[in-house]
Amino acid sequence: MGTRDDAWLHSWIGSSDADHIRVAGRDLPSEVMGRLTLTQLSYLLVTHREPTAAQGRLVDAVLVSLADHGLTPSALASRLTYTGAPESIQGAVAAGLLGAGSVFLGPAGDTAHFLAETLALGGGEAELDHDELRAVAAAAVERRRAAGLRVPGLGHPVHKGGDPRTPRIYALAEAEGLLGQHLRLLATVAEMQALASGNDLPVNGAGAGAAALLDAGVPATAVRGMALIARTAGLVAHLVEEAESPIGMPLWLEIEERANDVADGGDEV
Amino acid sequence: MGTRDDAWLHSWIGSSDADHIRVAGRDLPSEVMGRLTLTQLSYLLVTHREPTAAQGRLVDAVLVSLADHGLTPSALASRLTYTGAPESIQGAVAAGLLGAGSVFLGPAGDTAHFLAETLALGGGEAELDHDELRAVAAAAVERRRAAGLRVPGLGHPVHKGGDPRTPRIYALAEAEGLLGQHLRLLATVAEMQALASGNDLPVNGAGAGAAALLDAGVPATAVRGMALIARTAGLVAHLVEEAESPIGMPLWLEIEERANDVADGGDEV
Amino acid sequence: MGTRDDAWLHSWIGSSDADHIRVAGRDLPSEVMGRLTLTQLSYLLVTHREPTAAQGRLVDAVLVSLADHGLTPSALASRLTYTGAPESIQGAVAAGLLGAGSVFLGPAGDTAHFLAETLALGGGEAELDHDELRAVAAAAVERRRAAGLRVPGLGHPVHKGGDPRTPRIYALAEAEGLLGQHLRLLATVAEMQALASGNDLPVNGAGAGAAALLDAGVPATAVRGMALIARTAGLVAHLVEEAESPIGMPLWLEIEERANDVADGGDEV
Amino acid sequence: MGTRDDAWLHSWIGSSDADHIRVAGRDLPSEVMGRLTLTQLSYLLVTHREPTAAQGRLVDAVLVSLADHGLTPSALASRLTYTGAPESIQGAVAAGLLGAGSVFLGPAGDTAHFLAETLALGGGEAELDHDELRAVAAAAVERRRAAGLRVPGLGHPVHKGGDPRTPRIYALAEAEGLLGQHLRLLATVAEMQALASGNDLPVNGAGAGAAALLDAGVPATAVRGMALIARTAGLVAHLVEEAESPIGMPLWLEIEERANDVADGGDEV
Numbered sequence A, B, C, D: 001m002g003t004r005d006d007a008w009l010h011s012w013i014g015s016s017d018a019d020h021i022r023v024a025g026r027d028l029p030s031e032v033m034g035r036l037t038l039t040q041l042s043y044l045l046v047t048h049r050e051p052t053a054a055q056g057r058l059v060d061a062v063l064v065s066l067a068d069h070g071l072t073p074s075a076l077a078s079r080l081t082y083t084g085a086p087e088s089i090q091g092a093v094a095a096g097l098l099g100a101g102s103v104f105l106g107p108a109g110d111t112a113h114f115l116a117e118t119l120a121l122g123g124g125e126a127e128l129d130h131d132e133l134r135a136v137a138a139a140a141v142e143r144r145r146a147a148g149l150r151v152p153g154l155g156h157p158v159h160k161g162g163d164p165r166t167p168r169i170y171a172l173a174e175a176e177g178l179l180g181q182h183l184r185l186l187a188t189v190a191e192m193q194a195l196a197s198g199n200d201l202p203v204n205g206a207g208a209g210a211a212a213l214l215d216a217g218v219p220a221t222a223v224r225g226m227a228l229i230a231r232t233a234g235l236v237a238h239l240v241e242e243a244e245s246p247i248g249m250p251l252w253l254e255i256e257e258r259a260n261d262v263a264d265g266g267d268e269v
Helices: A004-009 A028-032 A038-047 A053-066 A073-084 A089-098 A106-121 A130-146 A165-175 A181-197 A205-215 A220-244 A248-265 B004-009 B028-032 B038-047 B053-066 B073-084 B089-098 B106-121 B130-146 B165-175 B181-197 B205-215 B220-244 B248-265 C004-009 C028-032 C038-047 C053-066 C073-084 C089-098 C106-121 C130-146 C165-175 C181-197 C205-215 C220-244 C248-265 D004-009 D028-032 D038-047 D053-066 D073-084 D089-098 D106-121 D130-146 D165-175 D181-197 D205-215 D220-244 D248-265
Strands: A014-016 A021-023 B014-016 B021-023 C014-016 C021-023 D014-016 D021-023
Touching (some): A014 D248, A028 B053, A038 A053, A038 B038, A053 B038, A073 A220, A073 A248, A073 C073, A089 B089, A089 B220, A106 A181, A106 A205, A165 A181, A165 B028, A205 A220, A220 B038, A220 B089, A248 C073, A248 D004, A248 D014, B021 B028, B038 B053, B038 B220, B053 B165, B073 B248, B073 D073, B073 D089, B073 D248, B089 B220, B089 C089, B106 B130, B181 B205, C021 C028, C038 C220, C038 D053, C038 D220, C053 C165, C053 C220, C073 C248, C089 C220, C089 D220, C106 C130, C106 C181, C106 C205, C165 C181, C181 C205, C220 D089, D021 D028, D053 D165, D053 D205, D073 D089, D073 D220, D073 D248, D089 D220, D165 D181, D181 D205, D205 D220
Antiparallel strands (some): C014 C021
16 A cells, blocks of 8 residues: 555645644644634635735635525525434535535636636736737627627626625725736626627626636636535524524425415316 | 515525625625625624634634545545536535534534533533532533443544644633633543543544534534534535546546456355 | 455445446346336345345335425425526435435334334244234333333324325235234334323324335335435426426525515514 | 415425325325336326336336446445445435436436437437438537537447447337337437447447437436436445445545555655
8 A cells, every 4th residue: 555556545635644634735733723714724725825815805705705695595405404304414504505506606616717718718827908808808708609608707686786796896806906817807708798798797796706716816626616615604504593493394384385275276287 | 475474584694685685684795795704704693793803713723623634535425426527516515515424523513512511401601610510521421421322522533642633722722712611621521531431532623623612602503514614615625636636536446446356256245 | 456355345236347237246237127127126235135026016115105295395405406506416306315314204214223123122033923012012112202202103294194105005015915023013003102192193104114115125224215215206206397397496586585575674683 | 375376386296285195196095006116106207107018117127227336436425425424324325326417327318318309400209210310310420529529328438348238228128119219319329420430439328228218208308317216226225235344434544544655655746
């Protein structure tokens, strides 16, 4: 065991033996505990660098913006799972996370990949000026529209007049000196999309959050995962509340009664 | 809709309408984003109070201590799930969380309930002095032993000589002025357990973490959930790494080959 | 690789190499496909024996009795998960299964363990006569009551006057010549429980199903799992229907609106 | 409640009240139990028709072909989850199902949608003759290749010389009089793909199974779900075995030791 052939088993994330626990290449008790917040450790684990204070603050602002939105399908699924299996909190949290797919939360990851790929096509690492950014954004919007695809990060089913998180994220990024290419590109993409379609869709909170994470140094491949950490915090809170003020059980009883009434009166399909 | 009968649908966690998002009774953009870290928001959501700076730091120290321990069964399950469904990050995270049951991570919640119940039996809110604490701890150990149950929060299969996180948690709690009844009770329980059984089992990291969360003001019902937030951070990091340096696929191929070799040589059961 | 040390890697369930797939010690294409139903294979996999025709029929009767009960918390969680992640059917099925815990479906497994343990205490393999069965049942009821525990397999929140599945399971078992010790014990336990408590709780469908599986030769350790196979069939049907006639999305929108109305009128907690 | 507005709450799958349980529009005790197998009920629930005897047998043959393949990533994830949470069987089954994504099992659903869409483009309901089928298949292969997409249902990483399930599925469908357009199209697609690419990829078992389900009358939207029912049976069997002959725990200990050896010798990343 432990031969050269086992190189594929190497993980930088963590390891432990009888006397030590290492996380992110650091001694957990002396170099992480009491020194890094959970957000800073999360950043370190996916970037292999500790965040600057400004980066850490911006990442926290994005994470808290994604943690919860009330009785969403995800929170309801979590609570209804708790109704059937209250002994298994991890199962109820898992059920809630499973709804964080292409419709909810997924868009944050989609936006991140879209922005990163668009910038890569537009010249890679180099800083783009205003006109270059407009050209790159217009081309990206055009490619999506030609392929019949929505532009990610824009529009919201509830916040039609504008997502209240978006201006706050831009302001915080500006204040931290982190308003970079990804946030600027996304704002420009929204402009170009409005010009091309005649339909003004403002940048949504998931999109702005994704762009801010990228400007804070988080890789696009980690954005969807970072959003899941935030969402877990919201789901855990719902379950603590559910144990005291159940919604799952009365919701079920009401739905069953209403469904039976429909069944009684309605035709069989 | 919205009648008095719907009072059971009230959730304090969050809500949103076209122009606002409220989380924890606060306006998300102006009162949470840029003001609270994810850890502070998590604390607020389960206690309905913002943590003091000291409480927030101690909670963060506990959360980072629970985030990851390398290639645990949970991390392996998460990576193997990614192997089959790389398009569904939330599924791979959920699979990893599902292993956080009675054997792993569950002990944190068990310890929290044990400590809270023991103190409740021992006099409730009142501060216990040294002798009272010893009497309460001895009685609790005796009850567990009489019922044939392990005392939670003690011993570790790997860290037999002592969990390296435990002294650090006690030191940090001391430094923050938060070394309270729960941490003191747990240390006393370990002493009493050693006296009663002759088998010295030191306080483990999950137990010390649980006691520290209680002393920081987190209710026992939320401890297991808080641990899940921390673990999500570790699992997300494993999946970002898995996408670059796969362990799931080579692990499967090796296991399948070895299992086939056994099957060839072995008797059918 | 493939050394004697790898014996722990042996699995009887299945294996494959370039040219063969073996399941349950049989060549899958020639010895399983076209010969065994899914129910018969499920039985074989957990008992290591093919069921007799009668056993197979009784197991099928139990499985279809557990497959679905309409818009339960489990089905609702599955549909709400689909709302957020329609691309990940496996995630929506998994979310539904996660609610099959101690409150729902779990009781089938609890009843199986209770019956198997009660018979083991009462003499093991030997067939008990009527009086012996009454004595064993009375003692078991007494032990549960003394410990403050419910007797599993009895009573139902909805089917208060009697679960319509129960008499059917007993009749089918009788007709198949499989009405054995476990079904008889459960009926006797219900009698003894009514005598002891004065509260008549009829055998419920989950309990009768569990007893029938045991009498059909399924081990107690597999009963809860068999119920999960059945439930998966119901959840898959809900998701196929959800794709055509969504319940998750309109349910969410209704709940959110009602919750907002409550929040507006109500005091903050 | 039960107003016309609640029509969206109607589900055909199941319902129950105090005295009745209905599944698939039938009285569960008298019209389903003892009359339909789990496979027949599954078919009924997704097609709204009971299968013919021949359809039922072909569907069972496909389901047993998809139930298990030994220590796959999915089975390993399930067993490792059991290691951490043995009290929560539903969680371990759910973890295993979560790996049934785009890489494993997902291809069955992809093939079903590909075949159904290809036939819809090729003329809909009308039976195609040999030459028409070749033209339709060639065009479909060409479209996939032009879009840079793999043709689903072909090739297998392990069964390179041909999947042993494929000829068996074709023979069983032939024997049942159910070898229809979907199975014929898939075989023709394999031919056309070999011609177009010069690389002979035989029809795999997941693809042949999907085509057989379609020819048996299962809608394409239900194929992936049907495969999940089958896989649940395999996972349940793995967990029953895991409780007796653990693989999860020794696998973890071995991996941890090997990973630590690598970490000791290797450079930090």
